[in-house]
Amino acid sequence: MFKKMLFISVPIITIMILVLIAYPGSSSGESNFVSTTKIENFTLVDLYGNNQSLKDYNDEKAIVVIFIATRCPVSNAYNTRMVELYNKYHDKNIAILGINSNKTEDIDECKTHSEEHGFKFPVLKDEKNVIADMFEASYTPEAYVLNSKTLEILYHGRIDDSREESNVEVADLSNALDEIIGGEKISVAKTKAFGCTIKRI
Amino acid sequence: MRLNHYVLILLLVLTGCTKNIEEKDETEKDNSTDYSQQIPVVDEVWLKNKIENRNSKILFINFWATWCEPCVEEFPDLVKIYNGHKNSGLEFLSVSVDLPSEIDSKVKPFLKEQSAYFPVVVIEEKRSEEVINLIDPEWNGAVPATVIYDENGDKREFFTQAGDYEFFNESIKKVKNY
Numbered sequence: 001m002f003k004k005m006l007f008i009s010v011p012i013i014t015i016m017i018l019v020l021i022a023y024p025g026s027s028s029g030e031s032n033f034v035s036t037t038k039i040e041n042f043t044l045v046d047l048y049g050n051n052q053s054l055k056d057y058n059d060e061k062a063i064v065v066i067f068i069a070t071r072c073p074v075s076n077a078y079n080t081r082m083v084e085l086y087n088k089y090h091d092k093n094i095a096i097l098g099i100n101s102n103k104t105e106d107i108d109e110c111k112t113h114s115e116e117h118g119f120k121f122p123v124l125k126d127e128k129n130v131i132a133d134m135f136e137a138s139y140t141p142e143a144y145v146l147n148s149k150t151l152e153i154l155y156h157g158r159i160d161d162s163r164e165e166s167n168v169e170v171a172d173l174s175n176a177l178d179e180i181i182g183g184e185k186i187s188v189a190k191t192k193a194f195g196c197t198i199k200r201i
Numbered sequence: 202m203r204l205n206h207y208v209l210i211l212l213l214v215l216t217g218c219t220k221n222i223e224e225k226d227e228t229e230k231d232n233s234t235d236y237s238q239q240i241p242v243v244d245e246v247w248l249k250n251k252i253e254n255r256n257s258k259i260l261f262i263n264f265w266a267t268w269c270e271p272c273v274e275e276f277p278d279l280v281k282i283y284n285g286h287k288n289s290g291l292e293f294l295s296v297s298v299d300l301p302s303e304i305d306s307k308v309k310p311f312l313k314e315q316s317a318y319f320p321v322v323v324i325e326e327k328r329s330e331e332v333i334n335l336i337d338p339e340w341n342g343a344v345p346a347t348v349i350y351d352e353n354g355d356k357r358e359f360f361t362q363a364g365d366y367e368f369f370n371e372s373i374k375k376v377k378n379y
Binding site for chain 1: 264266268269270271298300302324326327329330333334340341342343344345361362
């Protein structure tokens, strides 16, 4: 009897151990920290004095909002990559908006910076960091992808996994956008990276 | 003539020796401010071990980078905190989130400039997310950030803004008296 039980239980335990090894995160509830929140529509002035609202983009598939800075070397390391993102996605119904919420960087500085780096996407000045507070954004460059109609946050986090473009292995933001375009569920909805603190008032 | 040769050889040998001694001195001097042995590149597993193995000391960790303006501003006060507490049951760990490739070009010169002689580690870039989540799942990765663990490795204080000597000192006192 004992031998029979052992005969049955050994393979079962082995399979259980193998499953645990293969899916170590499956029971740790990693996805719990994905706080899917919704953003309210807002209007900000771009660097040329034009009003821009999120609802202006509700015909797009998604809206990408990236909190950027003029003086943060981490954010600046992504200037070229942000232009590449715009080039890759603007004709695929993805809107890209940069937001500068740093109190230390005025609109003229933002304009010079944007033009110097050839930003084709609008950069909005968030005076008094009201919009950064609404998003609970804390660093630059911090990216959000919103459902253009419901303004629900679909992705939040880093642009990719390396400050050095040559070391990028996972392009998280692009992956999320490709999944949205392909009508798939976003597989990684939350990522993190070290960045410069947004200088609030 | 033969004597002159001996004198010449003796002089050459002596000059050579002196030069060697001078070179050795120079190397030793460089080593005293050389962090090459003290700046390992670490991941979340290393940090977790550090947090758990307390040896009855509280642990003060500051996350910073040479590119982070507020980090640079608070750095002299952190040096003061280390110098004032190094013999009083506090373990101080400075965690740079500069790239490992920038240790020689940016981290070491900065530490030298700040006369900072506390233990420093650099985070392996691809483990950044795991490190951030280990410290606090609510933290998104903005630096500076400072965390203080008590003697049992329990997190007691966590700040994601810059501080000054007074502020850090009070926070340490609070954790010690917990």
